[in-house]
Amino acid sequence: MKKYSFFFVYELAALVDGFAGDQSSYNYIDWSNPAITKRLRHFSKDTILHHFIYQIISTYQYERAKVDGDTIACYEKEKIEILETAFHEYSIAVEPYSLYLARATGDYRNHGYPVDCYLPWYENNKDSFNNLWMTLTPEVFHILFPNRSFLLKFNLGLAQYLTSGKVKLPSELLTSKGFIKRDKTFPAWLKKAVYFREHGRCIFCEVDLSGLLSTDRQIHYDHMVPLARFGVNDPANIQLLCQACNLKKLMGEGSTSTRYAAWWD
Numbered sequence: 001m002k003k004y005s006f007f008f009v010y011e012l013a014a015l016v017d018g019f020a021g022d023q024s025s026y027n028y029i030d031w032s033n034p035a036i037t038k039r040l041r042h043f044s045k046d047t048i049l050h051h052f053i054y055q056i057i058s059t060y061q062y063e064r065a066k067v068d069g070d071t072i073a074c075y076e077k078e079k080i081e082i083l084e085t086a087f088h089e090y091s092i093a094v095e096p097y098s099l100y101l102a103r104a105t106g107d108y109r110n111h112g113y114p115v116d117c118y119l120p121w122y123e124n125n126k127d128s129f130n131n132l133w134m135t136l137t138p139e140v141f142h143i144l145f146p147n148r149s150f151l152l153k154f155n156l157g158l159a160q161y162l163t164s165g166k167v168k169l170p171s172e173l174l175t176s177k178g179f180i181k182r183d184k185t186f187p188a189w190l191k192k193a194v195y196f197r198e199h200g201r202c203i204f205c206e207v208d209l210s211g212l213l214s215t216d217r218q219i220h221y222d223h224m225v226p227l228a229r230f231g232v233n234d235p236a237n238i239q240l241l242c243q244a245c246n247l248k249k250l251m252g253e254g255s256t257s258t259r260y261a262a263w264w265d
């Protein structure tokens with residue numbers, strides 16, 4: 001079990017949801033890092049979606065500190081309070097903003113910043129901020145992973161980006177047709193997670209695949225956006241289907257279901 005505080009996290013999840021629909025957001029993925037591109041080819045617990053969440057929330061918060069429209073963002077009591085409470089909530093050490101203000105005298109003015117601008121505070125405490133975004137990333141993931149509509153939007157956005165020619169992937173990741181190679185080792189932890197998320201049912205026809213009272217159900221772990229449509233081997237691209245529904249879907253577009261097992265009827 002994990003301890004999650006969910007402080008500040010819904011706002012960040014909404015942010016990531018919004019950015020997933022915008023093609024330029026996928027520029028923030030660190031495409032030059034082989035450890036990241038490898039995740040397209042091989043299922044990793046540290047998913048591409050985790051990386052995307054981290055990149056979006058850290059970049060967005062830094063940009064917010066840097067500019068506010070055309071001007072440098074200055075002291076906003078509410079914003080500073082939220083950040084300081086988050087540091088406190090997650091037990092991450094940071095120089096208190098009030099202390100920073102007390103010692104930030106002419107130095108920052110000389111660099112063209114007003115003294116109550118919080119960008120220098122952010123930059124002086126970059127490790128603390130990075131630590132905060134890394135700590136919040138799994139909580140944002142926890143909220144977004146059950147939401148298949150979001151996952152489809154993310155995977156379609158990623159597939160579109162990969163076909164745009166903006167990124168050149170290492171050839172060992174690709175088939176001769178330029179698709180991501182299939183990862184044939186389907187890890188047990190991923191099967192369990194997807195099975196648990198879908199409550200053991202095919203997400204399309206909703207047949208019970210648990211096999212408790214029948215033996216003729218075959219479970220298929222399906223790529224929401226197929227590899228042949230530039231989908232990737234990321235856990236966030238996998239869903240549970242029965243054999244019949246998977247065979248119907250095989251060559252189709254990326255698709256999912258927006259129906260969920262309710263907590264009660």
Ligand SMILES: [Zn+2]
Nearest residue numbers: 202205242245
């Ligand atoms: Zn089905």
